[in-house]
Amino acid sequence: MRIFILGVDGYLGWPLARYLGARGHEVAGCDLFLRRKWVEEMGSQSATPIRTMEERLVAFKENFGRELIFKEGDLRDYDFILQFFKFFQPEAIVHLGEVPSAPYSMIDVHHCVFTQTNNIASTLNILYAMKEVCPQAHLVKLGTMGEYGTPNIDIPEGFFTIEYRGRTDTLPFPRQAGSWYHQTKVHDSHNIMFACKIWGLRSTDIMQGVVFGTRINEMGDGDDDRLLTRFDFDQCFGTVLNRYCAQAVIGHPLSPYGAGQQKRGFLPLRDSIQCLTIAINNPPQEGEYRVFNQFEEVYSVTQLAQKVKKVGDEIGLNVDISNLENPRIEKEEHYYNPDHRHLLDLGYKPTHDVEQELRTILEDLLKYRSRIEEKKEALIPDVRWDGTRRKSRFLTEVRR
Amino acid sequence: MRIFILGVDGYLGWPLARYLGARGHEVAGCDLFLRRKWVEEMGSQSATPIRTMEERLVAFKENFGRELIFKEGDLRDYDFILQFFKFFQPEAIVHLGEVPSAPYSMIDVHHCVFTQTNNIASTLNILYAMKEVCPQAHLVKLGTMGEYGTPNIDIPEGFFTIEYRGRTDTLPFPRQAGSWYHQTKVHDSHNIMFACKIWGLRSTDIMQGVVFGTRINEMGDGDDDRLLTRFDFDQCFGTVLNRYCAQAVIGHPLSPYGAGQQKRGFLPLRDSIQCLTIAINNPPQEGEYRVFNQFEEVYSVTQLAQKVKKVGDEIGLNVDISNLENPRIEKEEHYYNPDHRHLLDLGYKPTHDVEQELRTILEDLLKYRSRIEEKKEALIPDVRWDGTRRKSRFLTEVRR
Numbered sequence: 001m002r003i004f005i006l007g008v009d010g011y012l013g014w015p016l017a018r019y020l021g022a023r024g025h026e027v028a029g030c031d032l033f034l035r036r037k038w039v040e041e042m043g044s045q046s047a048t049p050i051r052t053m054e055e056r057l058v059a060f061k062e063n064f065g066r067e068l069i070f071k072e073g074d075l076r077d078y079d080f081i082l083q084f085f086k087f088f089q090p091e092a093i094v095h096l097g098e099v100p101s102a103p104y105s106m107i108d109v110h111h112c113v114f115t116q117t118n119n120i121a122s123t124l125n126i127l128y129a130m131k132e133v134c135p136q137a138h139l140v141k142l143g144t145m146g147e148y149g150t151p152n153i154d155i156p157e158g159f160f161t162i163e164y165r166g167r168t169d170t171l172p173f174p175r176q177a178g179s180w181y182h183q184t185k186v187h188d189s190h191n192i193m194f195a196c197k198i199w200g201l202r203s204t205d206i207m208q209g210v211v212f213g214t215r216i217n218e219m220g221d222g223d224d225d226r227l228l229t230r231f232d233f234d235q236c237f238g239t240v241l242n243r244y245c246a247q248a249v250i251g252h253p254l255s256p257y258g259a260g261q262q263k264r265g266f267l268p269l270r271d272s273i274q275c276l277t278i279a280i281n282n283p284p285q286e287g288e289y290r291v292f293n294q295f296e297e298v299y300s301v302t303q304l305a306q307k308v309k310k311v312g313d314e315i316g317l318n319v320d321i322s323n324l325e326n327p328r329i330e331k332e333e334h335y336y337n338p339d340h341r342h343l344l345d346l347g348y349k350p351t352h353d354v355e356q357e358l359r360t361i362l363e364d365l366l367k368y369r370s371r372i373e374e375k376k377e378a379l380i381p382d383v384r385w386d387g388t389r390r391k392s393r394f395l396t397e398v399r400r
Numbered sequence: 401m402r403i404f405i406l407g408v409d410g411y412l413g414w415p416l417a418r419y420l421g422a423r424g425h426e427v428a429g430c431d432l433f434l435r436r437k438w439v440e441e442m443g444s445q446s447a448t449p450i451r452t453m454e455e456r457l458v459a460f461k462e463n464f465g466r467e468l469i470f471k472e473g474d475l476r477d478y479d480f481i482l483q484f485f486k487f488f489q490p491e492a493i494v495h496l497g498e499v500p501s502a503p504y505s506m507i508d509v510h511h512c513v514f515t516q517t518n519n520i521a522s523t524l525n526i527l528y529a530m531k532e533v534c535p536q537a538h539l540v541k542l543g544t545m546g547e548y549g550t551p552n553i554d555i556p557e558g559f560f561t562i563e564y565r566g567r568t569d570t571l572p573f574p575r576q577a578g579s580w581y582h583q584t585k586v587h588d589s590h591n592i593m594f595a596c597k598i599w600g601l602r603s604t605d606i607m608q609g610v611v612f613g614t615r616i617n618e619m620g621d622g623d624d625d626r627l628l629t630r631f632d633f634d635q636c637f638g639t640v641l642n643r644y645c646a647q648a649v650i651g652h653p654l655s656p657y658g659a660g661q662q663k664r665g666f667l668p669l670r671d672s673i674q675c676l677t678i679a680i681n682n683p684p685q686e687g688e689y690r691v692f693n694q695f696e697e698v699y700s701v702t703q704l705a706q707k708v709k710k711v712g713d714e715i716g717l718n719v720d721i722s723n724l725e726n727p728r729i730e731k732e733e734h735y736y737n738p739d740h741r742h743l744l745d746l747g748y749k750p751t752h753d754v755e756q757e758l759r760t761i762l763e764d765l766l767k768y769r770s771r772i773e774e775k776k777e778a779l780i781p782d783v784r785w786d787g788t789r790r791k792s793r794f795l796t797e798v799r800r
Contacts, residue, residue, distance in 0.1 A: 078509050078510070078513070108528075109478050109524065109525060109528035110478070112524055112528070113478070113521045113524050113525065116520055116521070116524060116591075117517040117520065117521055120516050120517065120520065120587070121513045121516070121517055124509065124512055124513050124516060124580075125509060125513065128508075128509035128512070128787075131787060151569050151571060152567060152568070152569035153562075153564040153565065153567040153568070153569045153571075154564060154565050154567065160564060162553075162562055162564060164553045164554060164560060164562060165553065165554050167552060167553040167554065167735070168552070168553070169551050169552035169553045171551060171553075171574040171576070172574045172575070172576065173574070174571040174572045174573070174574055175572070175590065176571070176572065176593075177590065177594065178594075180524075180591075180594075183587075183590050183591055183594060186587075186590055187520070187583075187586075187587040187590070190575065190577065190583055190586055190587070191516075191580075191583055193576075194577065194578075194580075194583060197729070198729045198785050198786070199786070199787065329597070329598045335567070385598050386598070386599070387528075387531060387599065
């Protein structure tokens, strides 16, 4: 299949390209390398020493015996997307090319407006280019479980059938996102649903949980360092479990925010890539807009800290847990029961061994310990949801 | 009260300024005059010969004995809003400063992306400037009933309490907007709700129905032509009932789209201004985000055509009705039962005499008949929801 990956230089985009390349697909991709710049802006770097795209492309060809067709470009530039689609004629389009960070979007008005206009304009441009060039192609779009927020009822996959005042309808499940970034994914969801309705496009909108992991154990993975994906641990681009792992290897306490009872859906990187591939291999009908809740299991952020401590202690790291003032405004205790049947029904086999996964991450990161140590200031958040900037303090007492 | 109107040169903004000015409020406003340019871009003009802002400001002062403080500026420019708020210290902010047209947003990718990024960035800038300068001020934001679409259940005012799988929660009512423009209002609603939640801002989000009318019978209204508001009749900026009236006065058939059974909430311009003022006079609590469904009554677009025909025939206009191919993709027959209690509870007195209102509009427009005649090409739509451009043909048979 001809598969186009927007944001192919990223944490998910690069391993996805490798995974698909190893399976004989024709892969093209684009990137503007903004993620590399943003992480620098946050005073940090990828724990894994990732290569330039030039080196990555050479390694890709050597490992998989085929080219990855790559162009640098901006998704806000309609003509760039249009011409690339015309050239490549994609059958599936995986859209991972957005600003992906909640705290980054909360820094100030400029980061907020940039995140929102960038993400929305990119997705609109892609929809129009699909309509123009490849209306039969399948758009696999990365959204987030964070679109739903934490309602006091079960979370279905995108839509639910309800009775209200004696009548019944099937409607989009209400969204209550918790940052400007998360809001962009809500906006995208509404826009994509509309494009499918009026133009007959087909799309899978992935409400993804929090991803963690260093590898997908794909061909070349671990053997060829040039194929490593990035691993961020700073307050903006590091996800919570990856941050814990980075903390553990440098002897920094793991730092759940606030009471630490926030529950989220989590999944290993290898599961994310597996799920995206399942979505690609099982396209929806013409005009269909479908939503997959993509995660392996729900944990509280404290449960995960305890797992990292257990595994870290086993390999001699001597791990502490110390809660931080929560820089976010969010519920710290809440009901959380999201569905996640669609991918399982299509054959998703969850890894189901978080501790083994954590052991792999910690062992991988120990090799790059000094790179984390160098930028450890980036681990403690100072971007606050109230619009100010101040480093969070460790809490002496944790509300429960 | 110090009231700031964003988009004060517009169809609603200008009469609102007059209405508030006549009641002794301090009014400031800004505009970039884009509406004037867009209507020109559509090959049209306001049926009423509106004056320049310079002339309007002079007339305002002569009629109401006070200045309207005006600055030209772009709401996408954060510093412009910030400085103006700092100078004026608004207590209420009425945000009418967005691209307001569904067909305009559907012209092509560039109009789509412009509409979405312009509207979203403007509202985000306003929220940040409020937080910075006047967090106690009340944001009255113009949304649209079109945010809800046409679900098969009753439409509450913004939120509803539902039971789902044995648990209960109060959630935002799902949005299913029918154009890129309507989607921007959905995006804004989500963004404003979030700002109220995290920053304690207060906002009334107005889900407004379709407005019609030439006047508000305010002091000076009709006596001083310099105070006239604009009246658009082109396919993009003319609302359906105003378009019918413009058609009636030049002997052009009234043209419901498709089967003509689309139902919407409607209200006269004078009621819109009354309702906005009620909202201003009754601010919500700190941190409260509330939604008003603002319309007088629900009609089908065919019922309204019949009313215009009746009134037009009475004053000797000899009006025909001839349905047009629907350029939009929308349900042409559907359930529609939206609530609208909140404004009535706060004292809104609906005009409740559509025929008298139509008579006034037709009499006003007869004076400007030649201005409509000149641009009558703009009455027939060619912007189609399928992304092409082709003039709609009259239907010989109407599906019912």
